[in-house]
Amino acid sequence: MDFGEEPEGSDGQRKKKRYHRHTPRQIQQLEAMFKECPHPDEKQRMHLSRELGLEPRQIKFWFQNRRTQMKAQHERADNCALRAENDKIRCENIAIREALRNVVCPTCGGPPVADDAYFDEQKLRMENARLKEELDRVSSLTSKYLGRPITQLPPVQPVPISSLDLSVGGFAAPSLGPSLDLDLLTGASASMSLPFPTAVSEMEKPLMAEMAAGAMEELIRLVQTDEPLWIKHGSDGREVLGIETYDRIFPKPGNQFRGPDIRVEASRDSGLVFMNSVALVDMFMDSSKWFEFFPTIISKTRTVEVLATGMAGRSGSLLLMYEELHVLSPVVPTREFCFLRYCQQIEQGLWAIADVSVDLSRESNQFNAPSRSRRLPSGCLIQEMPNGYSKVTWIEHMEIEEKAPIHLLFRDLVGSGAAFGAHRWLTTLQRTCERFACLMAAGASPRDIGGVIPSPEGKRSMMKLSQRMVNNFCASLSASHMHRWTTLSGLNDVGVRVTVHRSSDPGQPNGVVLSAATSLWLPVSCERVFSFFRDETMRTQWDVLSSGNSVQEVARITSGSHPGNCISLLRGLNSSQNSMLILQESCTDASGSLVIYAPIDIPAVNVVMSGEDPSNVALLPSGFTILPDGRPGGGGGASTSSNPMGASLGSLITVAFQILVSSLPSSKLNVESVATVNNLISTTVQQIKAALNCPNG
Structure with missing residues (x-):
């Protein structure tokens, strides 16, 4: 026609x-x-x-x-x-x-x-x-x-280079070591682009479904089989996988020919969690909730594609997910996995969540050579228990190729498998579920201090604000390839490491933010270090910015069964900054502890206490992470309620500060700013060592 x-x-x-x-x-x-x-x-x-x-x-x-x-x-x-x-x-x-x-x-x-x-x-x-x-x-x-x-594919954009300049009058600062890499971060780590193509063809989906079903079958057998497949390690009863037995029970071509640069990490742990099974399943199958529950382990995560929705998004659901895992120190490289997550209801009140790595790097030229690290069939068995509890059996099984060397300070912790093992995941889940229960509870705990918190809505708003503070602090310590750190000379063999980004998040002060951190080993138990940071009467011994003024706790919200798990509002005594308070959250479990704090002005406190949305309250958190050193013989003691981290002989401390260098995004970073934060961390470390009677050096 x-x-x-x-x-x-x-x-x-x-x-x-x-x-x-x-x-x-x-x-x-x-x-x-x-x-x-x-x-x-x-x-x-x-x-x-x-x-x-x-x-x-x-x-x-x-x-x-x-x-x-x-x-x-x-x-x-x-x-x-x-x-x-x-x-x-x-x-x-x-x-x-x-x-x-x-x-x-x-x-x-x-x-x-x-x-x-x-x-x-x-x-x-x-x-x-x-x-x-x-x-x-x-x-x-x-x-x-x-x-x-x-239509055309968008061109590859070069990495944005900061307009900041680490020089004054054109002269660099030789006393501060190499030039500072001022590449700016692109924003919240959880929303960054993925380092691989995300398209899955219709022909690949059946292969992935078959892979997920095989992983589910293997996971259930791993849960149900005991010795000699699982071997108790140390006096705390932790279970590690017997590799030879595993290769015999689950024969796979190539298992017996693992290269010398491939290390197997496999562990199993189980315990009661204060959350019902359906809520736990929903958390596992939602990447946003997954990130909120594990900010101390996950630096970013995303659901790449929903391959099958299942019943009500649960049984039969198959997701393609991405996650980046970290230890809270800039000297420990992150681990990246693209994996399938498959959910299946075995029977009434019994669920299984299986994970297994999948390779999507087929067209990615971002890296010279892909890492051969992968997650082998892993996951959880979740069984409904009375009174709102669930029994969770957690299995982590990875083959790891370390593409970047691990600092000697953390080599024992990472090499033992404790840094990313099942025990760390499960204890973190237990503590987070307790915090969530406290958030939902209508009444107050006997350990709470009312102070300026007048209502349950104000309590929940304060807990949400504190959770955002924790998430921001943990993300600021990421050591991913997108978050570059520059080492300054001095202090110790780790050195003070700094990075800079331009903040435009409404939850942070606008402008140029300088992050600085260092890690050190102390011959002191994790429990003692945590108690030291938690004691407000000892704060003047480590808080350089307090100018020698003591603090008073004016409000406290309990966030767990351990006395140290709480959110506090602190007021400086005899301080010239009477308009400022300190929001602080401390938490501890069997795998480590955090003490995180940020200044907050009284008008913002009043907004939060009225129960309003705290999303626009600007916070810039600093704080400390405390981890067991993982040295042989150093963490062999069984954990108890009074000593949750066991009888560790030493602890790994990371000190981190975030400082607003300028409220003008176009400002230039000068040597004085870097020297100031370098001196701040160095002085803080020296005072901590002195207060805990640890030798300098």
């Missing part, structure tokens, strides 16, 4: 178009001619004009339109064929990568040469990149001929 058009109308009138619909006979003869000659010359067009009773101009337009239509149809067909072929090759690539990972040499029975597998994988990546470029080209051409705007 085609249309001829002729203008008509007189001068002074708007021209109108008269449309002419070709007859079936005309179209039939035009189609026949088009098959013989798609590009008729002028003589042929005149002949058709006389034969069909059409003007030559109409003949010309019809052939132009018909050629464009045919070209668009061919482009669409080619596009669909290329997309199908690309999906097919992508699935073949996944199968080839698995075969390369698990292949056995027929001659020696050993693993293949690593270089061959590496270069084969690179060839697959190059082929995928070529296909992607071809698809983009075809899509652009198709869009052009269909009359739609041409």
Whole structure:
């Protein structure tokens, strides 16, 4: 079908178009001619004009339109064929990568040469990149001929470079070590872009579902099997996986040929959690709640894609997720995993959550070589118990390739598996569930101090504000590749590490924020260090900014069963800043402790105490993290209610400050600002050592 058009109308009138619909006979003869000659010359067009009773101009337009239509149809067909072929090759690539990972040499029975597998994988990546470029080209051409705007992939943006300058008058500060890397952070860590493509094709989804089902089956067997698969480690009864027994029970090609640079971390722990099973399942299947419950372990997380929704988002749900795990110190590298999370209700009141890594780095050129770290079948079994409790059995199983060296200070803690093990996850979950129960409780605890908190709404608002303070503090200590630290000389072998970012979050002061931190080992138990920081009568011995003024606790909200788990409002005595209070949260469990605080002005306190939304109250938290050192013989004591971290001989302390350098985003960072924060941390560390009778050095 085609249309001829002729203008008509007189001068002074708007021209109108008269449309002419070709007859079936005309179209039939035009189609026949088009098959013989798609590009008729002028003589042929005149002949058709006389034969069909059409003007030559109409003949010309019809052939132009018909050629464009045919070209668009061919482009669409080619596009669909290329997309199908690309999906097919992508699935073949996944199968080839698995075969390369698990292949056995027929001659020696050993693993293949690593270089061959590496270069084969690179060839697959190059082929995928070529296909992607071809698809983009075809899509652009198709869009052009269909009359739609041409769509293109956005160009890769360079890392934004800060306008800040660590120099005064053009001269650097040699006494502060190397030049400070002033790349700005992009904002909240939980919302950063992912370091891999996130598209999952329809052909990949069945493979992922099969992988998740296998992980679920293995998880249940790991939970139900005891010795010799699980071996009790130390006097505290923690369980670690017997690798040889595991390889025998779960034979997988390549397990016996793990490289020397691959370390297996596998542990199991179980305990009662004060939350019902359905609420726990909902937390696991919601990445935002997952992050809120574990800010001390997870620096960022995201649901990449919902592959299956299941029943009410629970049983049968399959998610593709991403997470970055951290230890609260800038000297410990983060761990990144892209994994499948599968939820299944085994029976009434019994749920299983299974995780297993999946490789999505097929087209990512962001890194020179992908890490071979992966999460093997892991997860939780959640059993409903009376009185609102659940019994949780937690399994962590990872193969780790450390791409960056771990600082000697944390090598024992990380190397023992305690830093990312099941015990840390479970004890953190227990403490967080207690905090959540305190948030929801209507009445006050006998340990609460009413002070300025007049209502349950004010209490909940204060707890939400404090939770945001904790999340911000933990995120500020991340050691991910997107959060770069520069080491200043001095203090100890760790040094003071600094980073800078421009804050525009309504929950933070606007301007340039300088973060500084250092970690140190003290020959003092974690319990003693935590009690020292918690004691307001001892605050003048470590709080350099208090100017020697003592503080008084004017309000307290209990956030757990341990006496040290609470949120406090502190007021400085004999202080010139009578308009300021200190919001502080302290928490402890069997894996470590936190003491975090931030100044808050009285008008903001009044807003929060009235029960209003605290999202716009600006906080800039500082504080301390306390971890057991993990040294052999240093953490062998059983944990108790009075000594939750066991009889650790030493502790790892991280001291961290955040300082608003300037409220003007365009301000330049000068040497004096860095020297000030360097001196602040150095003085704080010296005073802590002196107060705890620890030698300097």
